[in-house]
Amino acid sequence: MSALQTTLRRTTAVLMPIGYYPARVWCSTRAAPTDGKFRVLDLKKKSFVPHAKKKYIKTITLPPRALSMPVDQEWSNVWPGPRTFHPATVPLALRQGYDPKRASPGKYGNAELMKIPNFLHITPPAVKKHCSALKQFCTEWPKGLETDEDCDRHFPMTTITTDYCHSSPTIKDPKSRIVTIKIKLSTLNLDKHARDKMIRLVGDRYDEESDILTIVTDRCPTRKQNYDYGVYVLTALYHESNTFEEWERQKQEADMEHYIWENNPSKKAYVTLTRWPEKVSDDDVKSHSIDEDTVGQKYKEAVTELLNNGEDTYTLNKYREAALAVLLPQTIQA
């Protein structure tokens, strides 16, 4: 093969159109590699194409809003309602978390700050704004109800109901049906007998110290029904206490709820002593009045207290003083 022939052949190979591959390759060792990689004999045709890791284009973000905030801005416009903490909006250098070795974590990327419910929407100026906006819907306070005593006099009955707010989609709470009615017994216009009967009828529901009767109703399914039932019970109690049954005449001294000095032998003894040496009948004892007699009043008070409140140092001392005043008036005066 001469040199000319070789040149011719090479020329033909160069002149070949792109994409046309000849059946024979004359000079395989000189063929330029298609890419920079070292080719490997791949008999099973399982060429592995490693695909590059997906590259994320960095999102363009603005600098934190807190950096460009004017000092005299209206904070309630920045944070109008309840919202989870956002570090770029709140211009405070907050830190949250516990780290035994370093400082607490800062506000950026801090999930602890996002957990805590914040009150950034009810700052004092925001509350003031709310109040001034609501003021137009308010009415004047009614005249004659300036003090609590006035309120108690004009509205003696108190109704207590409770509404429950849950952090769940349901607004129904079975406990909201309970109605409590409170009333001072002294406002009910009861005489001595009716008052005593009422206290016996209501039992534990009457508080002696504050003189308040409490009726709690929860047996009906709705609040309205419970309220109606409570008012019905109160009415029934009132009228029942005002009636005088025939069998109530059989009340004995042992049935009395308190010690009453006038009904007891103590008064008879006292009257006998003061009127000595004349004889006293039962009628005399009944008609004898101690309104003018301070010694008698003191004695009555001491005896009543001793028997109603029980024996202690105070009541016993008081009784001793009173008894001495009755029996030995001259020693007390001296």
Next chain:
Amino acid sequence: MMFLDTLPRFLPARSNYLILSRCKHVQAARYKRSIKGNKPLTYEMAGPPHTIAHIKGWNSWNTCNMLDGLRPAETAIDDEFIRRFMTGTWHDLIASEIIIKRQHDIIRIAAITVQKISVTKVYFLIGYTEELLSYWLQCPIKLELQTVEDRTAVVFKYI
């Protein structure tokens, strides 16, 4: 510890050692140390469960588990559903725990996400999540996200 104090009353003395030795092996919600010591933990992950309410807060805020609270079981199931839906929808984007706060019937979902996808996609996902969850749970949902540049921003320590 109360439990441990009362145990000796019920058990023979020899068993105490066994129980006390088992106490060392409690592993729930505690992360295993890696060999190279390069396993990243967030602040929430770094604290074991007994530190809740001492050095870290709860991930679910609601009144259902208080005395006489309503729907405790339903709320727990809903929370778990929300967590799974969020991690699936915001795939590979959430860098913290999902915090679910309930106020009346509003559910606020807070999380820290990574700035990996375009802002348009983030807006779409917020709307998508809010719409679908509020349809399923029948209450207003608010998604309140914070973004960080990458996951290293929320790492508290490496173990």
